[in-house]
Amino acid sequence: MSDVYVMGIDMIKFGRFPERTVPQLGAEAALLALDDAGLDIRQMEAFYCGNLLQASAMVGQRILQEIGQTGIPVINCANACATGATAFREAWAAIRAGLYDLCLVVGVEQMGKAGLLGGGGGGRGIPTEGLLGSGLMPAVFAEAGMEHARKYGTTFEQFAKVSVKNHHHSTMNPKAMYQIETPLETVMNAEMIAYPNTKLMCSVNVDGAAAAVLASERKARELGMGRAVRVSASVLTSDPYTDRDLVMPDVNTCTRQAAKRAYEMAGVGPEDLDLVELHDCFATAEILHYENLGLCAEGEAGKLIDEGETALGGRIPVNVSGGLLSKGHPLGATGVANVYEVATHLRGEAGRRQVEGARVGLTHVIGLGSACGIHILERVAS
Amino acid sequence: MTEAAQARKPLPIRPFLKIPDDGEPHLEGQKCRSCGEIFLGERIACAKCGSREGFEPVRLSNRGTLYVYSIVHRSFPGVEVPYVSAVVDLEGGGTLKGNLIDVEPDPDKIQMGMPVEVVFRVAPRKDAEGNEYLTWYFRPRSD
Numbered sequence: 139m140s141d142v143y144v145m146g147i148d149m150i151k152f153g154r155f156p157e158r159t160v161p162q163l164g165a166e167a168a169l170l171a172l173d174d175a176g177l178d179i180r181q182m183e184a185f186y187c188g189n190l191l192q193a194s195a196m197v198g199q200r201i202l203q204e205i206g207q208t209g210i211p212v213i214n215c216a217n218a219c220a221t222g223a224t225a226f227r228e229a230w231a232a233i234r235a236g237l238y239d240l241c242l243v244v245g246v247e248q249m250g251k252a253g254l255l256g257g258g259g260g261g262r263g264i265p266t267e268g269l270l271g272s273g274l275m276p277a278v279f280a281e282a283g284m285e286h287a288r289k290y291g292t293t294f295e296q297f298a299k300v301s302v303k304n305h306h307h308s309t310m311n312p313k314a315m316y317q318i319e320t321p322l323e324t325v326m327n328a329e330m331i332a333y334p335n336t337k338l339m340c341s342v343n344v345d346g347a348a349a350a351v352l353a354s355e356r357k358a359r360e361l362g363m364g365r366a367v368r369v370s371a372s373v374l375t376s377d378p379y380t381d382r383d384l385v386m387p388d389v390n391t392c393t394r395q396a397a398k399r400a401y402e403m404a405g406v407g408p409e410d411l412d413l414v415e416l417h418d419c420f421a422t423a424e425i426l427h428y429e430n431l432g433l434c435a436e437g438e439a440g441k442l443i444d445e446g447e448t449a450l451g452g453r454i455p456v457n458v459s460g461g462l463l464s465k466g467h468p469l470g471a472t473g474v475a476n477v478y479e480v481a482t483h484l485r486g487e488a489g490r491r492q493v494e495g496a497r498v499g500l501t502h503v504i505g506l507g508s509a510c511g512i513h514i515l516e517r518v519a520s
Numbered sequence: 521m522t523e524a525a526q527a528r529k530p531l532p533i534r535p536f537l538k539i540p541d542d543g544e545p546h547l548e549g550q551k552c553r554s555c556g557e558i559f560l561g562e563r564i565a566c567a568k569c570g571s572r573e574g575f576e577p578v579r580l581s582n583r584g585t586l587y588v589y590s591i592v593h594r595s596f597p598g599v600e601v602p603y604v605s606a607v608v609d610l611e612g613g614g615t616l617k618g619n620l621i622d623v624e625p626d627p628d629k630i631q632m633g634m635p636v637e638v639v640f641r642v643a644p645r646k647d648a649e650g651n652e653y654l655t656w657y658f659r660p661r662s663d
C-alpha cells in the first residue's frame with residue numbers, strides 16, 4: 139500500500155464572517171492549499187469535504203461551484219467535532235488503497251449565532267436542561283474534568299493554567315481568532331460557566347476553513363518531496379461501552395484506543411513526539427488527554443501543566459497554535475486545521491511559535507457521541 | 521389546563537421512571553440476561569456485550585453515591601442557575617444524572633463520593649397540554 143503525503147495545506151484566519159457563505163470559506167481554504175502544493179483543481183481526482191452544520195447541503199459540490207466543477211467524486215462527511223479529521227482520513231484511505239494519486243480535503247464551518255452553550259435537546263415532554271442535570275457541553279466536560287479531580291486531586295487552578303498557556307501560544311499565531319495574553323487571575327475570575335470551567339476555559343465558536351492536498355508516494359516523488367509531510371498514522375475510533383457512558387460521554391477510552399493504534403502504525407511512541415495538537419474543547423479536556431495520549435504517566439497531568447512541560451519550549455509543547463480555546467473551534471474545520479499546524483512546524487515555517495527541529499507531531503480530535511481521530515505526521519526532508 | 525389534564529396523575533419525565541397506581545414511584549433498570557449490565561431505558565441488544573438474550577426489568581435502589589458533579593452557572597434562558605448537575609452511582613447498579621439539591625452550590629460544600637438519595641417530585645414545568653411530570657432529584661443522606 140502506498141504511503142500518503144501532505145503536499146499542500148493551509149487555513150484561513152479563523153474569525154466571524156456572517157457576510158460570507160460556507161462554500162466561500164471552504165473555497166478560499168481549498169485555493170490556499172492548492173497554491174501551497176503548486177497544483178490546480180483540475181489535477182485533483184477526488185474531494186473529501188467535512189462540514190457538520192450543513193451536512194445535508196452538498197457543501198463539497200458547492201465549493202467546486204466556486205473553484206471548478208471538474209466532475210470528480212465528492213464525498214461530504216459529518217462526524218461531530220471529528221468531521222475534518224474524518225474527511226482527511228477518508229482521503230488518506232482512498233490513496234492508500236490505490237484509488238487515487240491526488241485528493242483534496244476541506245474542513246469548513248460557519249458557527250453563525252451558535253452560542254457558547256451550543257444547541258439544546260428537543261424531544262417530547264418537557265425540557266430537562268437544569269432539571270435532570272446539564273447536558274450542555276460546558277457541564278459535560280466539567281464533569282469529565284471532575285472525574286480526574288476525584289482520582290488525582292487536580293485543582294481548578296491547574297485546569298485554568300491550560301487556558302493561560304493556550305492563549306499565550308495564540309499571541310504568536312496570526313491565524314488564531316485571538317492574540318491576547320490572559321493571565322491566571324483573569325482566567326480564574328472570568329464568568330463561571332460550569333465549574334470548574336470559566337468562560338475563558340471554553341473553546342471559542344468561530345467560522346473557519348482549512349484544506350489539504352494529499353498525494354500517493356508515486357505522485358509525491360514526481361512532484362518533489364521538499365516540503366512534503368508523511369502521514370505515518372491515521373486512526374479513527376468510536377466509543378466502546380464503558381461504565382456510566384449513558385450519562386457521561388467517555389472521551390478517554392476512544393482516545394486511548396486510537397492513540398495505541400496510531401503509535402503502533404507509525405512505529406513511534408509518545409516520547410518521540412515533538413509537538414501535539416489535541417482537542418482542548420474545554421480546559422478540563424486538555425488535562426485528560428495528556429494521560430490519554432501517553433504524554434505523561436497516569437495521574438501526572440496536573441504536574442505536567444504546573445511544570446510548563448506542555449508550553450512552547452517545554453518537553454512536549456501542546457496546542458502551540460492556541461488550540462480550540464484561543465485559535466477557535468469551527469467544528470468541521472478543526473481536524474484539518476490541527477494537521478495544518480503540525481505540518482507547518484514540521485516544515486519549519488511556523489515563525490515565532492516554531493517548535494525547533496520538529497520532526498514528528500500528533501493531531502487529535504474528539505467528536506462527542508463519540509468519534510476520535512488521530513493522525514501522526516513526520517517530516518520527510520532531513 | 522384542561523380538566524382531563526387535571527384529572528391525570530403526573531407523567532414520568534423518562535419512561536424508566538415507573539409510577540404504579542398502588543405503590544411508590546421508582547426507577548426501573550433493564551438488566552442484560554447475558555452479562556448483567558444494567559441500563560436505564562430499553563435497548564434492542566446489549567451495548568456492553570452485544571447479546572440479544574434480552575433484559576430483565578429490575579427495580580433500582582433510591583440510594584447511591586455522588587460520582588462527579590459540575591456547578592452550572594450559565595444555561596438557557598429561563599433555567600434557574602446556579603444548580604448542581606450530578607452523576608450518581610446507585611447501590612446495586614445503574615448510573616443516573618440529575619440535579620443535586622439541598623446543598624450549597626459551592627465546591628467546598630460538595631464531596632465526590634458522598635452518600636445521596638433519589639427523591640421524586642413534581643417538576644416545576646408543564647408541557648404544552650398542561651401535563652405535569654414527575655422527576656427525580658438527588659439530595660444528601662446521612663444514614
Ligand SMILES: [Zn+2]
Pocket residue numbers: 552553554555556557566567568569570571
Ligand atoms: Zn450484556
